[in-house]
Amino acid sequence: MPSFFFNATVLQAKSYLQTLRHLINKAEVHAKATNTPWAVFTKASLAPDMHGLPFQVHAATDAAQRLVSRVRGVEPLDLKHDEEGLDTADLLGARIDQVLALLEEAAADPAGYDAGQDKVVAFNLGPDISLEAPVRDYALGFSMPTVAFHVNATFAILRNRGVQVGKLDYILPFITENLPQYQEKYGQK
Numbered sequence: 001m002p003s004f005f006f007n008a009t010v011l012q013a014k015s016y017l018q019t020l021r022h023l024i025n026k027a028e029v030h031a032k033a034t035n036t037p038w039a040v041f042t043k044a045s046l047a048p049d050m051h052g053l054p055f056q057v058h059a060a061t062d063a064a065q066r067l068v069s070r071v072r073g074v075e076p077l078d079l080k081h082d083e084e085g086l087d088t089a090d091l092l093g094a095r096i097d098q099v100l101a102l103l104e105e106a107a108a109d110p111a112g113y114d115a116g117q118d119k120v121v122a123f124n125l126g127p128d129i130s131l132e133a134p135v136r137d138y139a140l141g142f143s144m145p146t147v148a149f150h151v152n153a154t155f156a157i158l159r160n161r162g163v164q165v166g167k168l169d170y171i172l173p174f175i176t177e178n179l180p181q182y183q184e185k186y187g188q189k
Contacts, residue, residue: 002110005117009071009139010110011177013064014103016151018173020060021096023154023165028089030163042087044157053157054086060150061099066123067143068106071116071135077102 002011031038045052051059062079069076079095086092106113117136124130125142133141159165 003114005136005139006110006113007178009067009144010103010106010113012144012174013067013147014100014107015173015177016147017061017064017096017100017103018177019170020057020151020154021093021100022169022173023151023158023163024057024089024092024096026165026169027158027161027163031089034162036162038088041158041161044161046153046156046160050153053154054092056150056154056157057086057092057095060147060154061095063143063146063150065099065102067135067139067147068102068113070119070121070138071113072106073116073119 027041028038030036031041041053043052058079065079066076077098079099086095117134117139119135120132121135121138122130122132123138123142155165155170
């Protein structure tokens with residue numbers, strides 16, 4: 001049986017990114033149905049000093065892949081912070097799918113994944129703050145909150161721009177991951 005650490009990181013990150021993928025899909029459908037240019041979403045933020053939608057997707061996916069890579073002891077992907085390179089729904093979706101594939105690889109070996117949780121890693125909280133911590137603490141105190149924050153920001157940006165998303169759009173991946181008996185009935189397409 002997978003450990004709490006595995007469930008709280010790999011499975012939760014996977015659910016967050018499935019939510020993110022679903023939100024982007026709904027935004028794309030909304031844009032087509034309302035003849036809204038996709039740039040309305042890529043340039044959108046909730047405040048003038050806030051990064052836009054492409055950055056939110058970048059930050060969520062980057063935090064998830066760095067976590068899994070550090071636990072597994074492999075070099076993280078070099079996911080460029082290139083908002084111009086994430087300017088379509090297809091490109092945002094491809095980025096999310098790329099990181100979901102990494103999470104699936106980690107999910108194939110829960111015991112191997114758990115073995116890495118005590119390693120000490122260095123990470124940055126910004127340009128001037130570097131920290132070191134066991135991966136377990138890094139995961140639960142930094143990575144997972146970062147993923148959650150940026151998925152929440154994406155939800156809020158899209159909702160603010162008129163995309164019809166609600167609580168069920170957000171939580172269904174968590175329900176179907178943690179309560180597999182509901183996968184067939186409630187799994188998102």
